[in-house]
Amino acid sequence: MNEQLRMGLVGLCSPIESGGQRYKELLESASAAMRDAGIDVVVAERCVWGPADALKVCCQFKEAGIKSVAIMDITWVMDSLKYIFIQELKLPSVFWAVPYPETFSIGCVQNFGSVLKNFGVHFEYVYGLAHDKELINKVKNVARAGEIIEKVRSMRLALVGSRQTWRVAGPQDMSIEEWEFSKTVGPTILHFEMEEIIDAAQEICDEEAKMTLEKLSDRTGVVKCSEDNMVWMAKMYMATKAMIQNAGLVAIAAECYPNYGGMMNQAASWLADEGIIVDTEGDIAHAVVQYILNLASEGGACALGEIGAFNDTEDYLTVCHEGSSAASLADSMDKVVSNPAGNKASFIGFPLKAMNKVTFCDMQGSAGSYQMMIATGSTLPVSCQEWVEAGEKLVVKLRTDGVKASQVVDQMIENGLHHHVIIKEGDYTELLKMVCGYMGIQKVILK
Incomplete structure (x- = not known):
């Protein structure tokens, strides 16, 4: 900050x-x-x-x-x-x-x-x-x-994705959960459709998109997608960024799986290194957690993932994700790969670099009652073989300070925590505890 x-x-x-x-x-x-x-x-x-x-x-x-x-x-x-x-x-x-x-x-x-x-x-x-x-x-x-x-x-956060006009006994095109979260935590949630971004992207000419793609080449890495695919990704980036600027947004939680897998991943990766949060799984709470961590730090981007495996012998958790994190979180650009996900989509794969100290968080709750896990640890080097075996996605080897890998999973399940985790370089434990305390968010500290 x-x-x-x-x-x-x-x-x-x-x-x-x-x-x-x-x-x-x-x-x-x-x-x-x-x-x-x-x-x-x-x-x-x-x-x-x-x-x-x-x-x-x-x-x-x-x-x-x-x-x-x-x-x-x-x-x-x-x-x-x-x-x-x-x-x-x-x-x-x-x-x-x-x-x-x-x-x-x-x-x-x-x-x-x-x-x-x-x-x-x-x-x-x-x-x-x-x-x-x-x-x-x-x-x-x-x-x-x-x-x-x-x-x-005071933040404005966009929820990109359709919700048909229906209700049981509440709002017609919003969920009660949105109201509860806004009332307790504070963000104003704005609704957009993925088609609005796609329609805006289709209006952008190829020449302009290619110029943008060239400007983004220093944070694109190895490209395994077709040229047409990457031109479309540049258009999605431009359309998303224009929507962010027009609405004064600081974060987006965009629909992805199953109908729009990979549609926003490349844009999310590019934008993350500009300090703009695009969560590619419609996860409002974790978009907010990323915003909090970005405000707490002096720079750098967050990684979003979920635990795919754990190893008690070597004491680490394998955290993976389809791939939408900032390329700056890799050791070097030659380890960052844009992989095709259909004709008009991609996912960004790389092994997360080793970091001596990271904070990782998880948030869940309902009805105005929320909890945040706050933990610290380190990330270990990921070999090329380990990365390939994990599907060439985002792969993180995460070791928690003072808590065995299996105990991390035990405690997350015991506390009913979400499957997503946010990882940020640095230790923000004391500051996050204060933020949670003042906001009425219950703290979950791993033991």
């Missing part, structure tokens, strides 16, 4: 409690450390001594467009004072306790935290002073979580 993280910082004091004299010193040191960490801090225009001050600061924060707030208990304060910030702002919050015994600051955080827990409101807390780098890093993660949540709640 490259843009600045806009976070509010406010100090709370009581006129009848000890510690208020430290207000200026604590706020100045905290704001300086937060700015040094890359947080765009909006410091409260006043110390909050009572409800009137709290409301004025809330107005200031709203006008400034903060996405999260750090609330420092400089002294013991009443629950009703902190309640104002929770109720007025409704943003991810981190409570900052200072290490002065006479203030009972940490006890104040504990007391109010018990109230929030009772109402199911997630919060984070830190204890210490601004020179503590781990403390500031946790505050920054809250700021990052706030930015991610705001973007997820």
Whole structure:
């Protein structure tokens, strides 16, 4: 996430409690450390001594467009004072306790935290002073979580695929599941038909498509498809990208199996290296997971796959997919192959490169209740023979940190997790836990 993280910082004091004299010193040191960490801090225009001050600061924060707030208990304060910030702002919050015994600051955080827990409101807390780098890093993660949540709640996601006008006792051309997911997680789901993209692609002339294909040659790899097939793939890419731009989309979940297998795979691979998510199996939840992981990272694309086998002797899971992931996830372009899938489709096959640290996630749920598996591991080298034996598709050898391969499968089945997994280079565990906590998504941590 490259843009600045806009976070509010406010100090709370009581006129009848000890510690208020430290207000200026604590706020100045905290704001300086937060700015040094890359947080765009909006410091409260006043110390909050009572409800009137709290409301004025809330107005200031709203006008400034903060996405999260750090609330420092400089002294013991009443629950009703902190309640104002929770109720007025409704943003991810981190409570900052200072290490002065006479203030009972940490006890104040504990007391109010018990109230929030009772109402199911997630919060984070830190204890210490601004020179503590781990403390500031946790505050920054809250700021990052706030930015991610705001973007997820305002994202536009296209569901490409037909749903006939029918219902049992709900909406006529949408599912109840769409409404529930939108209401809880936030994305606006827009409906398009695959025929709309195909019709737009058919309007593009061959010369223009060939020019685009040439521009995409550095991320196409070895081509086993016919020239006509690849020209059509370029047209699908162009039509899909135009639809994304026209509708302001950040992700697409497109129908694929069984009627449109491979139709969107090449476009998905090309677009992934442009930071645009195209899930080729109509999987809205995992398109959102990819978006979250992209926001959490400094770049790079996600891989989508599913467990095809596991090996306890060598301790790895074989994750495969028909193939639609970014070519940049291969060791080199000569290992990326565009394979034909009929006359007008393709799938992108390659062995995923070895990576020392990856985060992999899985999300499922219904009726407004969702859970996300958050796990870390590494990816191992995949030999050419292993790749060929797996069907020359996307092939990943995934080893989980501290959990045997078969136990991963056991726990996924035990928790009712989906068959898809999303893999992203890097460790985003702590940030994802915060995002899930603030969004009310249950966390599944492998043991």
